Amino acid sequence: MHRLYCTPTELTSAVKAGSLILTGREAHHAVDVLRLRIGEEVNVHDGEGRILSCKVRKTARGRIELIIESIAEVPRTEWQIELAQALTKGDAFDWVIEKATELGVHRICPVITRRTVVKIEETAMAAKLERWRQISIAAMKQCGTPWLPSILPAVQFDQLIQQWQERELELIGVLTERTALIKTWFGRFKVQHGRVPRSVRIWIGPEGDFTPQEVQVLIEKGCSPFTLGPNVLRAETAAVCASAIVLQEYLGMSELGDSNSPEGK
Numbered sequence: 594m595h596r597l598y599c600t601p602t603e604l605t606s607a608v609k610a611g612s613l614i615l616t617g618r619e620a621h622h623a624v625d626v627l628r629l630r631i632g633e634e635v636n637v638h639d640g641e642g643r644i645l646s647c648k649v650r651k652t653a654r655g656r657i658e659l660i661i662e663s664i665a666e667v668p669r670t671e672w673q674i675e676l677a678q679a680l681t682k683g684d685a686f687d688w689v690i691e692k693a694t695e696l697g698v699h700r701i702c703p704v705i706t707r708r709t710v711v712k713i714e715e716t717a718m719a720a721k722l723e724r725w726r727q728i729s730i731a732a733m734k735q736c737g738t739p740w741l742p743s744i745l746p747a748v749q750f751d752q753l754i755q756q757w758q759e760r761e762l763e764l765i766g767v768l769t770e771r772t773a774l775i776k777t778w779f780g781r782f783k784v785q786h787g788r789v790p791r792s793v794r795i796w797i798g799p800e801g802d803f804t805p806q807e808v809q810v811l812i813e814k815g816c817s818p819f820t821l822g823p824n825v826l827r828a829e830t831a832a833v834c835a836s837a838i839v840l841q842e843y844l845g846m847s848e849l850g851d852s853n854s855p856e857g858k
Contacts, residue, residue, distance in 0.1 A: 640741030761790035
């Protein structure tokens with residue numbers, strides 16, 4: 594089943610009208626790339642949990658009209674995964690956005706650390722955010738997730754610390770500190786609280802890692818240092834690997850029954 598995207602506002606209006614007209618980027622994708630024909634079925638996601646099941650009514654250059662047959666609403670999971678990822682060079686951060694979307698990460702916070710090489714001018718941030726948003730939308734259409742992650746503007750490490758909002762489990766990937774596996778930290782949390790954490794934030798540094806001072810600040814804030822094995826991974830590899838492990842921990846706990854859900858017993 595092919596998938597398209599519309600904004601939540603567009604979807605709400607379309608449901609009232611019983612049909613949806615797409616133009617611009619999405620119409621080009623539907624008509625010129627997917628080559629959808631009249632009568633074909635297609636799903637339309639709004640990135641906020643709603644999915645329209647549609648059939649193509651009309652197509653034209655730069656325009657496609659869809660008949661809405663049904664709507665499904667998929668609630669957010671009880672748990673949330675946030676990725677606090679240091680900005681990386683080249684297109685590596687684009688890849689992080691894509692893979693984090695596929696894995697169901699809820700929030701992505703680009704961080705500028707002491708060793709971050711990439712600098713984004715404030716005037717260029719809006720364009721960068723739109724680029725990341727389009728990458729995330731493309732990933733959503735490919736993998737079928739009903740929810741897009743929130744992608745925040747890049748923020749200085751010190752500012753993020755000053756505005757600290759603690760998640761139930763804070764995890765930091767490091768190369769120098771004594772560490773444990775992510776699975777171990779999940780297990781310890783469950784022993785202490787009788788349930789898995791409702792929210793997890795994963796901190797991943799740049800190439801060259803966080804500075805010792807940054808690591809110390811995060812550990813003093815309650816972050817649990819974890820390892821991904823004996824090899825030194827690229828920052829983007831570490832981000833995706835850690836996110837996948839956290840997702841697997843949640844999925845594994847869910848299979849064990851309601852007593853292991855974030856809501857507890």
